[in-house]
Amino acid sequence: MSKESAAATSNKPSVAVLDGWFTMDEDKPHLLGSQCNSCGTYYFPKQSNYCKNPSCDGESFNEVPLSRTGKVWSFTNACYQPPEPYIAADPYQPYAIAAVELEKEKMVVLGQVITGVDVDALRAGMQMELVLETLFEDDESRKLTWKWKPLASQ
């Protein structure tokens, strides 16, 4: 497996780094969660066998696209290269990370922040939207992941 830069462009086909975790709509992607058919609570990643709400014994779930915008709860960055199974660009490029609150689902979801946006550009409460970006590529394909991106009109 080669370790090419995430920023490198290529014509390789793109595949999700985690199959079934998000839609592959490169314009307006959604994370794919699930919703309990009994109590209505949401899960990400998907829950499909039993509901974790102690007042609910639900065992059936619908796959649902989660809200693709939310507000920054907090943020940080990764100054050091994470260990495997992270596959880093060479040389390593630090990246920002945001925890984003989804209003409808009332949950906070982590993700890297899009390349080029540093912690200095982030604030709690900022509106973010979900985008897809290459996490790494191997010989066959570009592996896409979800990332958070500040909404343009701020």
Next chain:
Amino acid sequence: MSNEIAILGAGMHPWGKWGKNFTEYGVKAARDALADAGVDWRDVGFVSGAATMRCGYPGYVAGATFAQALGWQGAEVNTSYAACASGSQALAAARAKILSGACDVALVVGADTTPKGFLAPQKGERPDDPDWVRFRLGITNPTYFALYARRRMEIYGDTQDDFALVKVKNAEHGFSNPNARYKKKFSAEDVAASAMVADPLRLMDICATSDGGAALVVSSVGYAKKIGRGDAVKVAAISTVTPSYASGIIEMPDLATDSAAVVEAQSFRAALPKKAYEEAGVAPGDVDVAEVYDLSTALELDWMEDLQLCERGEAAQLVRAGQTRVGGRLPINPSGGLACFGEAVPAQALSQVCELTWQLRGEAGARQVEGAKVGITANQGLFGHGSSVILKR
């Protein structure tokens, strides 16, 4: 109170990177605790070990491993695993045994040898393992502590200088502690000059992993009186509650919180001491000293608020005013905390209780909190494990 037990002895093996078998640390701590208690090893009826997951089968059956190392003498054994709360869970098992009348004296031991460097997940493609997934996506352990720290800065106006003050204060406390690993009086400039790991946290804001061992000899209050130790420090409460759904704070190794769409969000950290206060019949205002799990400098501030030792958002003010130093109104981590020890998982919760035992006896030397009568510990680990222990004199 009828559910109290007495702490007759406390002992520790100094924290460090000694590279020895964990059993050696546990035996040293146990022998020191027995000597401190003035109890013969043959009089111990129950050995309660805190498991280590990094040292193979002997670590999984730590209670038996320590009992065998000390010399089989027929005592019953038990081993507890509850991540960072393993030591408290082992103490709770000893308390249950004593309060049920099944034994008079128990020995509680936790010890660990830690590997060097990053704790990385197992190899291979394992998308069903949350730990594998988060590392694949670039979310490491410091990420979570940095998110909590940055949240404080954004909501309460805390600064990186405030976090550095916590490190400077803990370094001062640990300087005279013979069991601490790092004994150096770091300055705010030292902290600021250390490398950024996960903004806003620098290397010196984050605790290391260490080798170490801690042990307690505990007994029924009746036994303590019988051997002339009726004035021993008492365990007044042990809380090892699990979280309540829906957890509103992002927790390692998760990529998302629970959804609070149909159930109100809950704080696990705040729930841990709440149960302990209720059990001990003690109010937060009664606390003289606290040992809290400062995995990061900023997390010490979160704990102060979760322990209700101040209002939400006010912890940094107490630190700035010097009130959390030994000599201040409410000393936090007089031992030096994880900042000076580094984490030795199965020993850490017990080391907190050892420190409070010495504090409440007035035997803590240069780091003594004058007149301390009530102390509380707090820690939280993975998978819904955490604990809070209250000691009284």
